[in-house]
Amino acid sequence: MAANKLERILGSDIVKYVLNTIEEGILIVDAGCRIVFYNGTLSRLEGLAAKEVVGKLLFDVFPSITPQESTLCKVMETGEPIRDWLQEYVNYQGKQIKTVNTTIPIIDKGTMLGALEVSRDISLVVSLTEKVSFLQRFAGKGGKPPISFANIVGDSPKIRAIVDRLKKVAHTTSTVLIYGETGTGKELFAQSLHNEGRRRNQPFIAQNCAALPESLLEGMLFGSTKGSFTGAVDKAGLFEQAQGGTVFLDEINSMSLSLQAKILRVLQEGAVRRLGGGEDIPVDVRFIAATNEKPAELLAAGKLREDLFYRLSVICVEIPPLRERREDIYGLAGYFINKYNSRFQKRVTGLAPEVMAIFLRYGWPGNVRELEHVVEALLNFTDSGLITAEHLKYLSFGAFQNFIERQNLTGTGGGEAGNYFKASFGRQEEKLIIEAMQSSHGNITRAAELLGMKRQALQYRLKKYGILNKPAER
Structure with missing residues (x-):
């Protein structure tokens, strides 16, 4: 029935x-x-x-x-x-x-x-995650040089201060918590920290905690024993695979509070227990964790355990968003142009002043990652010379395109648009030069290095804007 x-x-x-x-x-x-x-x-x-x-x-x-x-x-x-x-x-x-x-x-x-x-x-997700884990364990062994602080592009005072601070703690075993918006390069800093320290020849294993269903994530981190779930076999988790090295857990705030408690236990006891297992397995790993939301807000909302936060944040750093270090846009744009010139076999020499003015004015909600994607897209439509405002019309995605369309900034640089570009670029350039001169305490050579330009070019602009004659508080 x-x-x-x-x-x-x-x-x-x-x-x-x-x-x-x-x-x-x-x-x-x-x-x-x-x-x-x-x-x-x-x-x-x-x-x-x-x-x-x-x-x-x-x-x-x-x-x-x-x-x-x-x-x-x-x-x-x-x-x-x-x-x-x-x-x-x-x-x-x-x-x-x-x-x-x-x-x-x-x-x-x-x-x-x-x-x-x-x-x-999730067969493909599991397969890719396991392959990435395998590659991470053997990264740098006969392959390309490991990522270090030298790979971090940016001469803004905020970025240099973070690099100097992390270099000081690279040789210790203290846990590090990194906060930064999506796209600010948290994993780049974590890898650099690992490769500058004593564990550089051991595995660096990164896992985005928001990328997997929680039941799968727990098995990936802790490993499994036969019978712990349907089809489970005895298998080492990422903590065991990273033995002697570093584990980087990105978006740790996406974990449930119960899984956070298990992470805390590993931190406190230096041991893991596989799913379904009854034996504690000692692990010697350095923990680096990251969140894309402010820790104080996560704590207030109950998304991050307070005891885990204090255990993780022995060293706590905040990666500033790109909009708070716009002077780094010069160097980053140049870096990505060179990267995709090599990859696409192009001969692009840089950004035209009107395009740089747009880059400096835009808020970059996706931060460095978004900047890279925009530069890559533009190089698809530019073979050589400067990227101009005319090339912007080819963009077909995201907040950056919406910004330039709202501002009607995809012209050729003439007429009203041209006047806007010149005025906007001038204001941004003057502001950045003043900040660079203040950071270098008036040393023109150092300020030119911060701005990524020649000393003679900076001297010309100092005279052009009358900056040497302006009050120090500017």
């Missing part, structure tokens, strides 16, 4: 259409674990046609799963849903499948009709 009722519900063409068009896999079984629905997404994932599995027992189609391991059986036993359950299994064709599943019982007026499971394929 229950099976017939479930089949009548699923018999609707509208229900079938909806379930077959969503991006997640859908598997529905009746109370006897007989498959009654199997959607197109799951069919593509597992390489099975619906007609091959519908009507068969679940365990005949997936022989590697036992009734004791099956989440579908569990929810029908308990009547309670299971959410975000990591599952690895082999179908009867021998294909390895990795998913994160949410399973719910189907109950009608107290009668258990069956269960529905929604599967999100």
